[in-house]
Amino acid sequence: MILDSKFDKRIITGSLAFFLICFLPDKAQAMHISEGILPASWAGFWFVLSIPFIIWGLADIKKRAAMNPGFKAMTAMVGAAIFIISCMPIPVPTAGTCSHPCGTGLGAILIGPGPTIVVASIGLLLQALFLAHGGLTTFGADVMSMGVGGALSGYLIFKLFRKMGLSFFIAAFAAGLISDWVTYSITSLELACALHGDVAFWDMFLAIIIAFIPTQIPLGIIEGFLSAGAFGFIKSRRPELLGLNIEGVC
Amino acid sequence: MNKKMKQTALVIFSLCVAAVFMALLMTKDTQWSGVDETVVEKFAEEAGREARDPYINTDQGDILLFVFLLAGVAGGFVLGYYYRDVFTDKRVLEL
Incomplete structure (x- = not known):
């Protein structure tokens, strides 16, 4: 292990600088639930629900960094990537709207779901604080949809597809695609829980998810290609980095 | 990345950029609002809750x-x- 603590500090500093680059001159627009939309009870519920996942992720980072100091550097890089990807609005011509991919599916297959939840939470917090993107009161809900939902679904799909004998490319594509769709499905669930009022919950949930479909179907496919492309790039350039989380790559 | 892969990536990227510009030209009147506006805030407003600064x-x-x-x-x-x-x-x- 040649990696030293000085290098770790430099990587973390570099990642923070990378975050700063993303003071984009316009608001990114997407699944993040804006400040004030959720009632206090639901905002608190999602926040409390997200805490165990963040603690689990922190413990996982600590454990794996103790075994391999290089893991911290990789985690910082993935954190920077998730931050960038999740505030990158992409126009979807078929719907005439903009939305963003999440990057948590890709993150989960590179460093695991727990650490991905932690770095996604950091990204969401910075976006809520400085980019007018998401909100502090809706932080827990956004962590549950993009962090927890995206990371766990992406990781499980990747593992499942690999067990079925499918190629790395297809598994990474599916991880990106499904994690994007799961993220927006959970956002729909959160909104339906909080806003259904006198309307039946499932009617509200279906109405919201149907409204997301024209934008998110093409965007999910883009996120699939993004994940597969990034995975392929790292696999060709530095396959040993993938060995941090995936068996059988090197 | 070998030369053939680089060329393929460049061609795909160029096609994507061209497709996006064509789409933008063909949909000049579209507002390109984010789904936070067209979906999240729309449903929230209908339910009596509005986003705040x-x-x-x-x-x-x-x-x-x-x-x-x-x-x-x-x-x-x-x-x-x-x-x-x-x-x-x-x-x-x-x-």
């Missing part, structure tokens, strides 16, 4: 552009340096 609102005048400029100069340099370390300098990471 963020606690720290950096989206004022050219402040965001100024911060972006400063951070871009510093961050671009640092990011390029560490990208080299992680992806090309194999002596640094022995995993």
